[in-house]
Amino acid sequence: MATFQRIPNQEEFFETVWEIVRQIPPGKVCTYGQIAGMIPPSGDMNPKNYEAFGARWVGSAMANCPGDVPWQRVINSQGKISVRGESGTETQRRLLEEEGVIFNENGKVDLKRYRWSGPSIEWLKAHHLSLPPDADKPQQAQFPI
DNA sequence: GTTGTGACATCGC
DNA sequence: CGCGATGCCACAA
Numbered sequence: 386m387a388t389f390q391r392i393p394n395q396e397e398f399f400e401t402v403w404e405i406v407r408q409i410p411p412g413k414v415c416t417y418g419q420i421a422g423m424i425p426p427s428g429d430m431n432p433k434n435y436e437a438f439g440a441r442w443v444g445s446a447m448a449n450c451p452g453d454v455p456w457q458r459v460i461n462s463q464g465k466i467s468v469r470g471e472s473g474t475e476t477q478r479r480l481l482e483e484e485g486v487i488f489n490e491n492g493k494v495d496l497k498r499y500r501w502s503g504p505s506i507e508w509l510k511a512h513h514l515s516l517p518p519d520a521d522k523p524q525q526a527q528f529p530i
Numbered sequence: 531g532t533t534g535t536g537a538c539a540t541c542g543c
Numbered sequence: 544c545g546c547g548a549t550g551c552c553a554c555a556a
Binding site for chain 2: 416417442443446447456459467468470477
Binding site: 439441 | 545554
């Protein structure tokens, strides 16, 4: 495994996504874009394009994820659930609430509080991944609730 | 080979 | 804050 700087195919990409998602601890959430940002784009693709569509591929990976992947901890950048299917949305919300994640009146999660900082640097290096852009960035923003 | 579409992100109104 | 439009990749039919 390991040692790939570009994404040979969708399967590799999916595996990497799943591996990252498995690192998310209970009670924490992560955004599609954040995960995509940890995975270097394939050499064949413009970084800009990857940035625009990488998050979707993460979503595709979730749609086909194995049973041991905590997919419920992956939400969109708005702190909202994007799972297709209403039953799926309910399931995801319930699972997160079981882990202690609180949803506000708008059905959104406070990302500033529950956002996963990302895996350890060593873990990223071991998988030849990039550091999340906002890993150590101080989080100051609104608190809509 | 063409068309449709996706578990997204961002900006504008 | 909510909703609509836009961007523009890869894959399935």
